[in-house]
Structure formats: structure tokens, C-alpha cells
Amino acid sequence: MIHDEFPTVSLHNVTETDIADWTGRTTGGHRLCRVPSSVRSAVNVAARERLRHPSGCELRFVPRGDDETISVTLSAPAETVVRPFWGEFQGAETHTLTATPTTLEFSVPERVRRLESAVAATSAFDPRVCRLRFDAWVPVAVHDVAGDCRPPTEAQRPARRYLAYGTSITEGASATAGHLTYVSRIARAVGADALNLGVAGAAYCEPAIADYIAGEDWDVATLAVSVNMANRGFTLEQFRTRAGALVDAVAGTNPDRPVVCVTLFPYHADACRDDDVERAIEFRTALREIVDGSAHENVSLVEGPEVMAATDLTTDLLHPGDAGMAAIAEGLSPVIRNRFEA
Incomplete structure (x- = not known):
């Protein structure tokens, strides 16, 4: 989905967002939900909560230039990690999230910039698609995205x-x-x-x-x-x-x-x-x-x-x-x- 407040990124395996109640309404934050509230309200109580966890969810963007730095601010009610991937290339580092909103910075890795086109073509994802991948067991909220980027095109992700x-x-x-x-x-x-x-x-x-x-x-x-x-x-x-x-x-x-x-x-x-x-x-x-x-x-x-x-x-x-x-x-x-x- 493309969120009204974050039009420069796409939220994958997300259909809507909810209030991030661990941060309070004054500091904002949009909690990722995998199905709409209309579906959650019609299933059992445990499932309602699980479907508000980011299992398989991703925040995706493509920097408009290799030298661009994209800042993404995230939070979680308990300690969890976010793992950046560039296409199918796994990032060398993981980043820890807590209840205090944390701003992370990303730019195209140097060797990814120099990939041979034949190598890049073997991936279902374009290597310039940054994929912030979230684990299942702690909710995650997006607070802000800054920098010159755009959502991936259809040609840059699996068909x-x-x-x-x-x-x-x-x-x-x-x-x-x-x-x-x-x-x-x-x-x-x-x-x-x-x-x-x-x-x-x-x-x-x-x-x-x-x-x-x-x-x-x-x-x-x-x-x-x-x-x-x-x-x-x-x-x-x-x-x-x-x-x-x-x-x-x-x-x-x-x-x-x-x-x-x-x-x-x-x-x-x-x-x-x-x-x-x-x-x-x-x-x-x-x-x-x-x-x-x-x-x-x-x-x-x-x-x-x-x-x-x-x-x-x-x-x-x-x-x-x-x-x-x-x-x-x-x-x-x-x-x-x-x-x-x-």
C-alpha cells in the first residue's frame, strides 16, 4: 500500500495502519497492520492482535540517486530489529528498535552501485529497492520518511x-x-x-x-x-x-x-x-x-x-x-x- 502520510515509500503486506499506542497520540506513529480493521473485528480476539504484528511486512523505497540518504523513523513497544535488504542482497547490519522513535539512514551500498547488469537481472527485485524487513513478534510503527526516494515500480519487484x-x-x-x-x-x-x-x-x-x-x-x-x-x-x-x-x-x-x-x-x-x-x-x-x-x-x-x-x-x-x-x-x-x- 501507499500511505497518505508516506507517499515516497510502499508498505508491503500492510493494508492499513493503526495508532501506535506505545508512543502516545502526541508523538504519532502508524502501526503496521496486515489486514483491515473490518476483518480483524470479525475474527477471534487473539487473531485480531496477531494481525496487527508485522509478520512479513516491509517498508520499501528506491533512492532517486545513489548518493541520496533516506531517513526512516520507526518505533516498537519492545526491543526488536529491522533488517535492510537491497533487492535480495541482505544488509550487513541489523538495527534495533525500541519504544523511543529511532531514525535510521540508508543509501545504496557502494558495491551494489557497481553491480553488473547481468547479476542484477537474476534477482526478482531490483537491487536498488531498499526493503526494511520486520520480524513477527513485536509491533512496529512508522513515524517519518525523509529524503529523495520513491516507491518501487512494478518492474522492480516480483511479478x-x-x-x-x-x-x-x-x-x-x-x-x-x-x-x-x-x-x-x-x-x-x-x-x-x-x-x-x-x-x-x-x-x-x-x-x-x-x-x-x-x-x-x-x-x-x-x-x-x-x-x-x-x-x-x-x-x-x-x-x-x-x-x-x-x-x-x-x-x-x-x-x-x-x-x-x-x-x-x-x-x-x-x-x-x-x-x-x-x-x-x-x-x-x-x-x-x-x-x-x-x-x-x-x-x-x-x-x-x-x-x-x-x-x-x-x-x-x-x-x-x-x-x-x-x-x-x-x-x-x-x-x-x-x-x-x-
């Missing part, structure tokens, strides 16, 4: 968009950085722009989120649902009804766009003594049957246990670590690439 809905695994829990989530890794591997709609602890396949995803602009979507429903007391029939409605809404509204459903990744139910492995099996079977019975030809299925092993989890035996995120990306990227090329 295709990959949307991912799911739980904290999709949002990126236990990945050591936002660009190491499976969503970000897949997007890089297939040359797409990622829209991360992971909702930690609250991916309940609600009608409002189904309708929102159905109406968004994307080229391929993955629906990794939902260990939250398996762990939070939903009945199998409730899951079947909600997941079925989600698939029907997203795929039915977009018959020419591929929708890839992903069954539960391995987790403690599969791996620990005295856990409920039958429930995990039943939830996977339910999603499999939803896909098998779908009237929509654009729907397909990937089995979560086929793309990641239980040993790729962290010690909570729920969230993939960096190895697990890499494994999921390695397993799903060819599927998504094939859907793009079909």
Missing part, C-alpha cells in the same frame, strides 16, 4: 504474489529471523512476493479470513491448517466445516489461481509418548477428504509429514526450527513453482 495462511508455523515462530520463515524462503526460491497471513495460536479458518483471502490479489496460495484447531479443543466436525468453507471460498472465488492445502506438519502428537496421535491422523484425513471431494480443479494437497521430519522441530516439538523451515520450503517450492508454470 507474482504468493499468499500463505496458517498458524504460528506460517507466521514464523522459532525461525531466527523473518527472512528465514518457510514463507519467505519459498518466495525467494520461486521469485515471488510473499503475503504472510500466519496467525500464531489463532488460525481458526474463520469466515472473515476466508473471505478476505478469497478477495485478495495473489497468484498462488497455501493453506496450512490447522494445528491450532487440533490443540485448542475444536471438534473434528468443526474443523471439517471451517476448513471446507475456507477451501471452498478461496478456490471457488479464484478458479484460475492454484490453492495448495497442507496437512498438519509433524508435531508432538506424532512424536511423544501418551500423546494423541489419532487426533493428528484424523485432522490430516479430514483435510485430505476436503481436497479430494472439492469441486474446484485448482485445489491440491501436500502432506505435511512428507515435507518435514519431526527431528526438524524445536524442543517444544511443535514449531519448526531453521532446519524445519528450510525443509518445508524445499518441499513446497517445487509444488508452487509447478503451479506457476502450469
